[in-house]
Amino acid sequence: MINSLLSLCKKSSTIWKNVGATLVIFLSVLADARAATVLIYHHVSNTMPASTSISPERFLAHMDYLEKNNFKIVPLTELTEKLRKGDVLPDKTVAITFDDSYADVYTAAYPVLKKRGWPFTFFVNTDAVGSGKLFVTWDQLRDMSKNGVTIANHTTAHNHMVRLNKSETQSQWRERVTGEITRAQEKIKQEIGSAPHVFAYPFGEYNAEVKQLLKKLGYVAFTQQAGVLHADTDLQTLPRFPFGGSYTELNDFIEKINTLPMPVKKVEFYADKQRKLDDMVVKAGDKPYLILSLSDNSLPTKVNCFSSNEGAINTQVIDGKLWIQSKQTFPQGRTKFNCTAASNQHGRYYWFTQLWLVTDKNGNWTYQD
Missing domain, CATH: 1.20.5 (Single alpha-helices involved in coiled-coils or other helix-helix interfaces)
Structure with missing residues (x-):
């Protein structure tokens, strides 16, 4: 018994x-x-610069995949409101965005999306609108707006927001950038009738001060850092998956559209093992650390990271945090760290991207794109 x-x-x-x-x-x-994906395109064209273009054929293939695999396409503002409120973001939810006011968004992308009844957001730099055959007109934007397209703020002149003009003080910079954002918002509202407080950083560039400025003005802001929206995402550094140039093939799209958010609780930057940085702006020749605190303690040892300049880079776990460093010093310009790890769901990966902005060795910007 x-x-x-x-x-x-x-x-x-x-x-x-x-x-x-x-x-x-x-x-x-x-x-x-509990996550959603935002896509970003620039040109939908076979004749525009390859680095920022996707062919109409490949764009159609992307949209066909979303339709055939039951993804729900929603307005970007629906996702940002859910994030503000802390609501659940349903899986397989996608928002589509375009940057830079290009006319081929109206001629090549809009008909494809209108036919499906799918909303999207068009971030326009307002000075370019109506300025020539490469750019949309306000009449075209009004037409899109009547059919579910959100027209949103990408500043007036599409400048590098983080860079002070020569001989410009910090106070003058803040006044200028605030003016570029505010004037663009007012112009969109005047021409379209409404202007949501969503913003896309020109060139995807930002720093701590730009983030704080956008927050003070009441905007949620989108980067060009790859990744997935989730409840813990910083509302001033919301990620989007960019598709252009060599990143337009369907297999690449399928992998990215099915990714999951890396469960990042905290992001830190260090110059070396002792000196913490306030920002992700560093100098050419530096080799800083990105430190990620993850809510899943089993993940840090499984994460692989890559630099846009060199491929696979170094990772190590110290006191439960993931320390990430390139093998080579940074060149001047933009560098991105992309980190991924396999999830428990077959074929789906966690993904996190961090942008670095790199000045010259003296801390000065080169005034070129």
Whole structure:
């Protein structure tokens, strides 16, 4: 009798352990799924600069994949409102965006999306609108707006926001940049009738001060850093997956559209193992660290990171945090660290990208694109 009872207890214990393990996996998958993906395109064309273009054929293939695989296409503002409120972001939810006021968005992309009844957001630099055959007109933007397209702020002149003009003080810079944002917002509202407080950084460039400025003005702001929206995303550095140049093939699109958010709790920057940085702006010749604190303690050892300048880079776990450093010093310009890790869901990867902005060795910007 006693042996039978002991045997039953062991079986019950095993059953509950299995149930517990299954519940943990289920809750993990559920948490991962509370995310949404934002896409960014520039040109939809075979004749515009290749680095920022996707062919109409490949763009159509992207949209066909979304339709055939039951992705829900929603307005970008729907996602930002959910983020503001802390609401759940349903899995397989996508918002589509375009940057830079190009006319081929109206002639090549808009008909494809209008036919499906899909909303999208067009971030326009207002000085360019109506300025020549490469750019949309206000009449074209009004036409799109009547059919579910959101027209949003990309500043007036599409300048490098983080860079002070020569001989410009910090106070003058702040006044100038605030003016570029505010005038663009007012112009969109005047021409379209409404202007949501969503913003896209020109060139995808930002720093701590630009972020704070956008926050003070009441905007949520989008980068060109690859990644997925989720509840813990910083509202002034919202990620988007860019598709242009060599990143337009369908297989690449499929992998990215199915990614999950890296569960990042905190992002830090260090000049070396001791000196913390306030920002992600560094000098040419530096080799700084990106430090990620993850909510899943099992992940840090599984993460692989790559630099846009050199491929695979160094990672190590120190006191539970992931320390990431390139093997080579940074060249002047823009550098991105892309970090991924396999998830519990077949074929789906966690993804996080961090931008670095690199001045010359003296801390000065080169005034070129």
